[in-house]
Amino acid sequence: MNPHHHLDPSTLLSYAAGALTVEMAIVAATHLETCPHCRARVEEAECIGGQLIEHQQPGPGAPDEGQRAVLREAMLRRLDDEPVVVAPPPPRAAPYEADDRLPAPLHPYFGTSYRALKWRWMAPGVHCIRAAGTPTGTLLMLKIGPGRSMPVHSHGGTELTQILRGAYHDALGHFAPGDVADLDGDVEHQPVTVPGVACICVSALDAPLRFPGWLAQRLQPLFKL
Amino acid sequence: MPSDFTRITSPRGAARPVSTPTPSTRDTHDWTREMIAVARLRDRGSFMRIYDHFMPRLCLYLRGLGSPEAVAEELSQEALLRLWQRAAMYDPQQGAVSTWLFRIGRNLHIDRVRREPGWVQVLEDACQGTDEELARPFTSAEDYAEHVHLQRRIEELPAVQARLMRMSYFEAKSHQEIADELDMPLGTVKSHLRRAFLRLQGQVRGQS
Numbered sequence: 531m532n533p534h535h536h537l538d539p540s541t542l543l544s545y546a547a548g549a550l551t552v553e554m555a556i557v558a559a560t561h562l563e564t565c566p567h568c569r570a571r572v573e574e575a576e577c578i579g580g581q582l583i584e585h586q587q588p589g590p591g592a593p594d595e596g597q598r599a600v601l602r603e604a605m606l607r608r609l610d611d612e613p614v615v616v617a618p619p620p621p622r623a624a625p626y627e628a629d630d631r632l633p634a635p636l637h638p639y640f641g642t643s644y645r646a647l648k649w650r651w652m653a654p655g656v657h658c659i660r661a662a663g664t665p666t667g668t669l670l671m672l673k674i675g676p677g678r679s680m681p682v683h684s685h686g687g688t689e690l691t692q693i694l695r696g697a698y699h700d701a702l703g704h705f706a707p708g709d710v711a712d713l714d715g716d717v718e719h720q721p722v723t724v725p726g727v728a729c730i731c732v733s734a735l736d737a738p739l740r741f742p743g744w745l746a747q748r749l750q751p752l753f754k755l
Numbered sequence: 756m757p758s759d760f761t762r763i764t765s766p767r768g769a770a771r772p773v774s775t776p777t778p779s780t781r782d783t784h785d786w787t788r789e790m791i792a793v794a795r796l797r798d799r800g801s802f803m804r805i806y807d808h809f810m811p812r813l814c815l816y817l818r819g820l821g822s823p824e825a826v827a828e829e830l831s832q833e834a835l836l837r838l839w840q841r842a843a844m845y846d847p848q849q850g851a852v853s854t855w856l857f858r859i860g861r862n863l864h865i866d867r868v869r870r871e872p873g874w875v876q877v878l879e880d881a882c883q884g885t886d887e888e889l890a891r892p893f894t895s896a897e898d899y900a901e902h903v904h905l906q907r908r909i910e911e912l913p914a915v916q917a918r919l920m921r922m923s924y925f926e927a928k929s930h931q932e933i934a935d936e937l938d939m940p941l942g943t944v945k946s947h948l949r950r951a952f953l954r955l956q957g958q959v960r961g962q963s
Contacts, residue, residue: 539956540948544930547923548820548861552871554929573850574956579861580853581905582924584786588811591818593828598811601828605806608836609799687931687941714942736931 533565535702535709541690542568546575553661553669553734557690559635560732561710633694636732639664640671644695644730649673656680668735674698677725682718687736689713696729698722784808786852793838794845802842805852806835813860819925820864830867834859851902908955916951919944 537545537558544550545558562569593601630644639661640647649657655675660668674680676696690712697706698721705711705721713719723729789805792798810831817827837859838852845855865871912920922928922936930948934941 538945538949539952540930540945543920543948543952544923547927548865549923549927549929551929551931552869555871571956573854575952576858577851577854578905578909578920578952578955579924580851580855580857581902581909582920583809583812583816583857583860584853585906585909586812586815588815592811592815593824597828601810601832602803602806605810605832605835606799606803608832609802609839611836611840714945716942736929 533561533567533708533710535705535711536565537561537568537571537690537710538712539571541712542571543575543578546572546579551734551736553664554688554690554736556635556639556661556664556669557692557710557732557734560633560692560694561708563633563635564708565710636671639669640732647671669732670735671730671732674721674723674729674731676723676727676729679722680720682720687715689733689735691731691733694730694732696727697724698729699724787847790838790842790845790852791847794842797842802839805838809853809856810835813856816857816860816925817864820861820868820927822864822868826868830860830863834863905955912951912954916947916954919947920951923948 541550541554541558545555545562550558562572632640632642632644640659647659649659652658655678657673659671661670674696680698690710691705692710693705693707695707697704699705700719700721702711702713702717702719721729786805786808789798789801792801793805813831813834814827817830818824822830834856838856909917909920919933922933928936930941930944933939934944937944
């Protein structure tokens with residue numbers, strides 16, 4: 531998988547800084563899993579973070595002289611501790627067939643298996659699952675039937691969508707598995723899924739979608755986005 | 756010339772310096788050399804020099820992200836102890852000491868304080884460096900001179916870009932939070948951050 535559509539530099543920077551909302555971070559992490567190009571950019575942003583810390587001048591907020599001495603002594607005593615054995619990461623190959631396995635960053639929110647997903651009908655040809663337990667905005671998985679055209683919409687804020695299966699195209703291009711659409715609020719688009727296979731994607735929104743037009747406005751309550 | 760990056764405004768409004776008023780490129784220390792001594796010789800002197808420099812800075816960083824004092828101290832200690840215990844894995848080709856500590860500190864904060872599962876693991880996996888396809892365009896940045904360049908570039912950022920970088924890195928504010936706080940359109944926040952990043956990258960990758 532070699533993605534053609536990448537995360538915006540401002541998204542990569544905030545991801546590395548730990549400054550994305552959790553929903554955006556989950557979708558960004560899902561993209562990073564498949565994208566060496568964006569992983570390299572994140573490393574660059576982390577290098578900047580390291581540099582910023584290194585050149586901070588410790589002032590109020592840092593431990594005072596006395597406390598630093600106490601902590602320093604504690605650290606010196608711990609240098610002889612047995613190193614903590616780091617548990618090896620769980621094997622990537624799971625008890626599922628590889629192609630049934632959801633990307634790892636989604637596991638806490640959607641489980642591990644495509645087959646086990648509990649889709650809810652949302653509109654003709656559109657099914658959806660909303661992640662439970664995320665504090666802000668919206669994180670949802672969408673399944674759009676093949677050859678479907680979504681209503682034209684724009685966003686109050688940012689939409690971050692990672693394509694997992696199938697594909698769609700819109701005015702911005704063709705989006706296939708591995709690709710991410712990192713869209714500003716002013717982008718108005720109408721994705722059309724390709725024929726043959728349903729498009730499954732995971733989206734983070736930080737503001738409600740906006741649908742112009744009467745049909746789309748009737749759909750709005752259905753989407754409740 | 757000290758840039759906007761030499762001051763950081765705390766949530767309470769008090770300005771505090773984040774960098775020396777004189778160009779801090781002068782006091783850029785070669786931490787890579789110290790770390791190699793720790794990795795190869797278990798050199799305690801080198802480790803404690805790293806500790807003395809980074810421990811208060813990590814604390815300050817974590818408090819800025821919202822950790823209470825005691826938690827910030829505990830996590831900073833843990834981050835530095837990890838550096839000591841995993842020193843044998845250190846490869847100067849794969850990241851500066853400061854980058855490593857930044858990652859550990861940030862990940863500890865997200866895991867333990869914010870408790871947001873799902874995305875730190877990807878970062879940690881990406882850091883393992885076992886994956887051949889993981890391009891590392893930054894290897895030369897670990898070079899001392901490259902770091903001096905990056906630091907200078909940071910200090911030369913236009914004030915507004917520096918401010919937004921600070922809010923992202925030191926306060927973990929999202930684009931929308933920055934937009935709300937500064938009463939700035941979301942698109943403007945993003946384009947400032949985009950430009951700041953590209954500017955710093957250009958320098959770091961050796962293309963001015």
